[in-house]
Amino acid sequence: MAEQNESIQALAEQEYKHGWTSNVDADQLPPGLSEDIVRAISAKKNEPEWLTEWRLRAYRHWLKMTEPDWQKPKHAKIEYDKIIYYSAPKKKPTVSSLDEVDPELLETFEKLGISLDEQKRLSGVAVDAVFDSVSVKTTFREELSKQGIVFCSFSEAVADHPELVKKYLGSVVPYTDNYFATLNSAVFSDGSFCYIPPGVRCPMELSTYFRINSAGTGQFERTLLIADEGAYVSYLEGCTAPQRDENQLHAAVVELVALKGAHIKYSTVQNWYPGDKDGKGGVYNFVTKRGMASENAKVSWTQVETGSAITWKYPSCVLKGDNSVGEFYSVALTRDCQMADTGTKMIHIGKNTRSTIISKGISAGRGDQTYRGLVQIMPRATGARNYSVCDSLLLGSQCGAHTVPYIESGNSSAVIEHEASTSKISDEQIFFLRQRGLSEEDAVSMIVNGFCKDVLSELPMEFAVEAQKLLGVKLEGAVG
Amino acid sequence: MSAPLLEIKDLHVAVDGTEILHGLSLTVNAGEVHAIMGTNGSGKSTLTKVIAGHPDYEVTKGDVLYQGKSILENEPEERACAGIFLAFQYPVEVPGVSNMYFLRSALNAQRKSRGEAELSGAEFIELVKEKAKLVDIDSGLLNRSVNEGFSGGEKKRNEIFQLAMLAPTLAILDETDSGLDIDALKTVADGVNSMRDAARAFLLVTHYQRLLNYIEPDRVHVLLDGRIVKSGGKDLALQLEDKGYAWIEQETATA
Numbered sequence A: 001m002a003e004q005n006e007s008i009q010a011l012a013e014q015e016y017k018h019g020w021t022s023n024v025d026a027d028q029l030p031p032g033l034s035e036d037i038v039r040a041i042s043a044k045k046n047e048p049e050w051l052t053e054w055r056l057r058a059y060r061h062w063l064k065m066t067e068p069d070w071q072k073p074k075h076a077k078i079e080y081d082k083i084i085y086y087s088a089p090k091k092k093p094t095v096s097s098l099d100e101v102d103p104e105l106l107e108t109f110e111k112l113g114i115s116l117d118e119q120k121r122l123s124g125v126a127v128d129a130v131f132d133s134v135s136v137k138t139t140f141r142e143e144l145s146k147q148g149i150v151f152c153s154f155s156e157a158v159a160d161h162p163e164l165v166k167k168y169l170g171s172v173v174p175y176t177d178n179y180f181a182t183l184n185s186a187v188f189s190d191g192s193f194c195y196i197p198p199g200v201r202c203p204m205e206l207s208t209y210f211r212i213n214s215a216g217t218g219q220f221e222r223t224l225l226i227a228d229e230g231a232y233v234s235y236l237e238g239c240t241a242p243q244r245d246e247n248q249l250h251a252a253v254v255e256l257v258a259l260k261g262a263h264i265k266y267s268t269v270q271n272w273y274p275g276d277k278d279g280k281g282g283v284y285n286f287v288t289k290r291g292m293a294s295e296n297a298k299v300s301w302t303q304v305e306t307g308s309a310i311t312w313k314y315p316s317c318v319l320k321g322d323n324s325v326g327e328f329y330s331v332a333l334t335r336d337c338q339m340a341d342t343g344t345k346m347i348h349i350g351k352n353t354r355s356t357i358i359s360k361g362i363s364a365g366r367g368d369q370t371y372r373g374l375v376q377i378m379p380r381a382t383g384a385r386n387y388s389v390c391d392s393l394l395l396g397s398q399c400g401a402h403t404v405p406y407i408e409s410g411n412s413s414a415v416i417e418h419e420a421s422t423s424k425i426s427d428e429q430i431f432f433l434r435q436r437g438l439s440e441e442d443a444v445s446m447i448v449n450g451f452c453k454d455v456l457s458e459l460p461m462e463f464a465v466e467a468q469k470l471l472g473v474k475l476e477g478a479v480g
Numbered sequence B: 001m002s003a004p005l006l007e008i009k010d011l012h013v014a015v016d017g018t019e020i021l022h023g024l025s026l027t028v029n030a031g032e033v034h035a036i037m038g039t040n041g042s043g044k045s046t047l048t049k050v051i052a053g054h055p056d057y058e059v060t061k062g063d064v065l066y067q068g069k070s071i072l073e074n075e076p077e078e079r080a081c082a083g084i085f086l087a088f089q090y091p092v093e094v095p096g097v098s099n100m101y102f103l104r105s106a107l108n109a110q111r112k113s114r115g116e117a118e119l120s121g122a123e124f125i126e127l128v129k130e131k132a133k134l135v136d137i138d139s140g141l142l143n144r145s146v147n148e149g150f151s152g153g154e155k156k157r158n159e160i161f162q163l164a165m166l167a168p169t170l171a172i173l174d175e176t177d178s179g180l181d182i183d184a185l186k187t188v189a190d191g192v193n194s195m196r197d198a199a200r201a202f203l204l205v206t207h208y209q210r211l212l213n214y215i216e217p218d219r220v221h222v223l224l225d226g227r228i229v230k231s232g233g234k235d236l237a238l239q240l241e242d243k244g245y246a247w248i249e250q251e252t253a254t255a
């Protein structure tokens, strides 16, 4: 037994695979935040006056706000004056062909297993790659544009489709929303933009890969997805960051607009650097994600959260239209000193709105996590229904799991069901699988993947496989 | 003459500091079927789990040799890959993991450790069809999560299916007959009989001589209070059925 524990210990010390940095020349603004910095960011991106003003309003509002502290994971004080709010690879930030992309950058994405070369890409997946603050390359754009689909970086959307951006930016997450979303509204530098015209079913998965590279930078990307009436889109984001001793702030905003009868499926596989095993370094992943569903529309969030020192986010659905549907499927894994406080908010406004929440939390080592979810039924939401399941799986005895459901029902016809369970991974299950020939790690990984099945099966096929492997890697050495 | 397939020498085993097996010896040669009978709590399941390498059971004295080598230092998966299979008395459920996916992973892990190529999807399906027929298992069960919501008998049948799929050299069945209906019992026995060959041995833990009507054992051992107190041919099982264990307990006490 003792010997077994030692080998587990050795494996537990295995390193974060995406912890390298790239030597890409960066064009950076000095650290710190002021109106001048906000203006400078806006100027660097040649933004129209209205957007500069919007950012400034957000910045002024942010100055009046205080950082929230009600969350369970407490973090080191963030020194906003020391953060670099804009960092871009020096070579031309907007590129029209791969030849113009810094080869070092291409290599970076290749290392991450993301080929930006359209010929080599898995067919059926269009990619937008965001490096530090700037979108590097969007693939398959021409093919998509034949159907009227716009898939580009946020900056390009501001230039090419200002009417859409102006109409929808801040319509789901207003710049006054919360401390981190407000900060993002002031300083966001890029992100992805997507528009699907009425009745169009986007023929391929759209995906964005985010990578934080430069030291001391924050990443503040902004994603805006609009599915016009009756449109469908499935969108996936993946994230990694180099290994650094200081904490890095990632405060993104994602806004989804699902117009009448539209369906947006948004998936995240998050693998930011989690810090070392003693909790030094790692990304603070404080993100605001929200989708607005009009009549008969559907917004589905699926997330696999395995990285970050702290994950603090509640992808939410505002079910505004009658008969609209919201879904939230989540796997969160915390180990070593990682912490997560995550869940969702389902706001039922329209009649006969329905929501489903399936949350699977896995804690190992000293990992600690909280599921926090709000189901709110507004007075006019007659016939609203919610079904929630929150399961936690504990590996070892030093980790923790907490479930904090908030239910506010303002309409007596609402049907709300909530189930929660906490279990420990059983030694008998592990022994059974090992007796059949599987290694202890494969056994644990199999049990955990089984535990998460209802969520993983919501991911697009190729990403489900990727997520399964990621969970396996993340669990290495986590038992014992 | 080659070494016995399994040789247990003066085995003492403790769990949580309490000794449960107090010096047990047993030799099983390739090609043989041995039955182990004994009262509840006498240590039968403990014996099976120790052979399979369960980490909770501590060997304080003695040795377990398999194919002539001590296996006490080997991990459970190493023993499994070397051909030791345990059909559990209480099979566990693994929610969310399909039976087929689990079995394919297990089989390929074992093949890999023996330096054999992994089975392709098509080859695997062929093997499944063949073995499912042999043990008459419903294909519906194969696509469900491992043992999840299975009836007691279905779980036992699933153990036998895994046995057939993995084709071990030493098969240990811990009360696989308990909870089976008569037809299922016959099917299981037929499955075991069809797998009997000169290179393979079976260790059957059972409370009922009925199973031994179908699977004829070479030796029957009586385990009482952590020791094998009597061994004999298949007639011993009949005697036990008839008279219970009291007479052996007396015999041992006076001996």
Ligand SMILES: Nc1ncnc2c1ncn2[C@@H]1O[C@H](COP(=O)(O)OP(=O)(O)OP(=O)(O)O)[C@@H](O)[C@H]1O
Pocket: B015, B016, B018, B020, B038, B039, B040, B041, B042, B043, B044, B045, B046, B047, B056, B089
């Ligand atoms: N983990 C454990 N902790 C404490 N005692 C244990 C443990 N496992 C087994 N025992 C004890 O060891 C003894 C032998 O148990 P074992 O399961 O081997 O019996 P068995 O012969 O298989 O019985 P049955 O016929 O009921 O299956 C019992 O008294 C049991 O309570």
Ligand SMILES: [Mg+2]
Pocket: B044, B045, B046, B089, B174
């Ligand atoms: Mg038993």
